[in-house]
Amino acid sequence: MKKIILVALLIASATAARALEAGVSYCVFRSETGAYVELYLYVDGASVEFVAGPDSSLQAGVEVVLYFKQQDQIVRYDKFALLSPRMRQPEHFMDIKRYALPDGDYELTTELRDLNRTGNEKTYQSPLSVRMSGNDLLQSGIQLLAAARPDTSQNPFCKNGIYMEPLARHIYGKTASELIFYHEIYHSDLALADDFLVTYRVETATADAPRTVLIAHKRRSPAPVVPLLLPMDISSLPNGDYRLVVEIRNRAQELKSRQESAFRRENPYLRSAALHPDSVRIEDEFVEKLSTDELRLSLRALTPQLAGKEQEALHLLIKSDSLKAQKSYLFRYWIQKNANAPEAAYRQYMKVVMAVDQTFASGFRRGFETDRGHIYLKYGPPDDMETREQEPSAPPYEVWSYNQFPATKQNNVRFIFYNPSLAPGDFVLLHSDAIGERQNPQWLRDLYRNAPGDWDSDPINGNDIRDGFNRNAKRVLRDN
Secondary structure, three states, X not given: OOOEEEEEOOOOOOOOOOOOXXXXXXXXXXXXXXXXXXXXXXXXXXXXXXXXXXXXXXXXXXXXXXXXXXOOEEEEEEEEEEEOOOEOOOOOEEEEEEEEOOOEEEEEEEEEEEOOOOOOEEEEEEEEEEOXXXXXXXXXXXXXXXXXXXXXXXXXXXXXXXXXXXXXXXXXXXXXXEEEEEEXXXXXXXXXXXXXXXXXXXXXXXXXXXXXXXXXXXXXXXXXXXXXXXXXXXXXXXXXXXEEEEEEEOOOOOEEEEEEXXXXXXXXXXXXXXXXXXXXXXXXXXXXXXOHHHHHHHHHOOHHHOOHHHHHHHHHXXXXXXXXXXXXXXXXXXXXXXXXXXXXXXXXXXXXXXXXXXXXXXXXXXXXXXXXXXXXXXXXXXXXXXXXXXXXXXXXXXXEEEEEEOOOOEEEEEEEEEOOOOOOOOOEEEEEOXXXXXXXXXXXXXXXXXXXXXXXXXXXXXXXXOOOOOOOHHHHHHHO
């Protein structure tokens, strides 16, 4: 069984420092020597006092006193100082402790005291139950994780070669797109004769009629210990309180064991596309940090992603003086792309924009505003790109090829750009066989306009040029 206790103190006055905020959660596991409790401590860095060291780095500390009681008798006691890593600015910090305990019911008492600010302290209590004896089918607690990655170091957060960061306060916030949990099943080799089914689901945390909103299954073979490290996609899970339920069923689908853990989901930007611009709160979002020039550049860079009418509306918005409307538009665009991490999606796109800007810049336009930059941002990098700059009968030209073209469900799509002005980088789109892009049946005639004597006899409808030395565009387009 696993519980979570949130600690939050009211601020004593408008001028007082923020009171200590912490979270404690725990899981009960079983080892070869018996049951143990894994205790996860989280301290909000903004709620404790950080002190500068000789190297100007900051460090905070909390004295932790905890004890397990049975019938008013203390059966296990611990006291230690939880120190943050040295930081450049205050951030949250965590710790993990493990305590061996026999089966029984306990009351866990934890006292927290800020080492650097007198009076900033809190005491709280929680019931705790340990049931890990015998050879029956057993389940550990469900450890909800903020992140997991391979790690074979001696870090206390590592187990079975995996670094597992506990989920602070059991809240999956707006940047989270995945629920990850760790869980162990014991004695399935003794209790179950065949392979068994692990069903894990997310259900609404309502007492009367909980509703399943996500569900998945895994088949496992019996073993003394079956560890589970499993993810679930929660990107579309709305705000609310939920339970993660893990059930064990035998081959006949009979329920043999069940465990659950509560969590909260905060997903404020889900379905944000329907929001009116004036209803979008952007005060704490990344768009507020953009300068006016950065904001307008970011909006202009969206042009390749938009249809014609949307482009016209965006251009009018850029010309307007309403910075709030511009910020709202940019923010709403990126929360439609990634409701959980709009800033990350924006930053990644702008990295590509800046690279395109450097690669395809001309003397007249920024790189992302040229034809090549526009196509690159709209469809992504081509599978092959060939540039010809030395054909006597043609200006410099470039052929891009896409083997797969999901935008129009085509294959083997080609774009040909050329530079009739001969100005540095001033390539324009001459022809493409992509649906919806410029299709120019006379593209060869336009490219080789300096070789009029080599065209087929029909000067009006002819669109082919006789084979000749250094006239390779048709072959390059065919072969790419």
